[in-house]
Amino acid sequence: MSNAQVTSERTSVFGPTLRFKGELKAQEDIKIEGRIEGSIIHQQKVIVGSKGEVVATVQAAQIDVDGKVQGDMSAKKSIKVSQTAVVRGNIRAPSVSITEGANFNGGVTMEPNAGPASTAR
Amino acid sequence: MNKTFGDTKLAPPAPAAQPASNTTCVLGPTLHFKGELYGEEDLEFQGQLEGTIEHTRSLSIGKEGGVTGNIRAKFVIVEGRVEGDIYATESVSIRQTAKVVGNVFAPRVGIADGAQFSGRIDMNHKQAQTARPATIPVTLSEPAAEKLLTKQA
Numbered sequence: 001m002s003n004a005q006v007t008s009e010r011t012s013v014f015g016p017t018l019r020f021k022g023e024l025k026a027q028e029d030i031k032i033e034g035r036i037e038g039s040i041i042h043q044q045k046v047i048v049g050s051k052g053e054v055v056a057t058v059q060a061a062q063i064d065v066d067g068k069v070q071g072d073m074s075a076k077k078s079i080k081v082s083q084t085a086v087v088r089g090n091i092r093a094p095s096v097s098i099t100e101g102a103n104f105n106g107g108v109t110m111e112p113n114a115g116p117a118s119t120a121r
Numbered sequence: 122m123n124k125t126f127g128d129t130k131l132a133p134p135a136p137a138a139q140p141a142s143n144t145t146c147v148l149g150p151t152l153h154f155k156g157e158l159y160g161e162e163d164l165e166f167q168g169q170l171e172g173t174i175e176h177t178r179s180l181s182i183g184k185e186g187g188v189t190g191n192i193r194a195k196f197v198i199v200e201g202r203v204e205g206d207i208y209a210t211e212s213v214s215i216r217q218t219a220k221v222v223g224n225v226f227a228p229r230v231g232i233a234d235g236a237q238f239s240g241r242i243d244m245n246h247k248q249a250q251t252a253r254p255a256t257i258p259v260t261l262s263e264p265a266a267e268k269l270l271t272k273q274a
Binding site for chain 2: 012014016018019023026027028
């Protein structure tokens, strides 16, 4: 239960010089070190690395944020916002952790069955 | 100093030949991109992409990879499916397992026996060379334009 990184075999790394604008769908763990604008719809774990910048709505099973995220995030399992993270947006998940030192501006909703991010306000 | 020693006629390095380092980034087979992708590092693409890729280094479309749209890069290696034009400043290599529908613009082009290719090949295309510097002024001009707009407003 520590934060030791489990290096699973199938983790795609979206490298630091990559920039993507549009819609990303995936079913395998991905670590984002580059910049993504648009939307991410994901079935597994998304890690926004310390160099990563995401300007998008993110949906996934699990989201770990070490970098910058601007946009709403919703996860079926959990969202972790680490010390180095800068987050602006609402997060929604059954389990949310925010480490002291993180920069977070937005709302937190903890629901046992977090559905897809509803943009209704 | 020894830079010219035999490196000019060698084929572009295959991604498999490189040691597993952080420099080659692999995008896995379940990834579906829809939009524009830019990159400045060696990339092995195994996913699906609808849209355009602009790349300044080596790009390989893996066996499971598929791209519908145009590709610009330095080196392009195709082992998967590409529907669209490929522009490379150095070379394009179409491997045995590849299926390519589209035109290829590069100074050097290789098509392996067994590959499926339908399209045109242009080895004297100038646009491939000029495409790369053109991206720099675009990124520079955006903040400049913003400054101009805010000053006038």
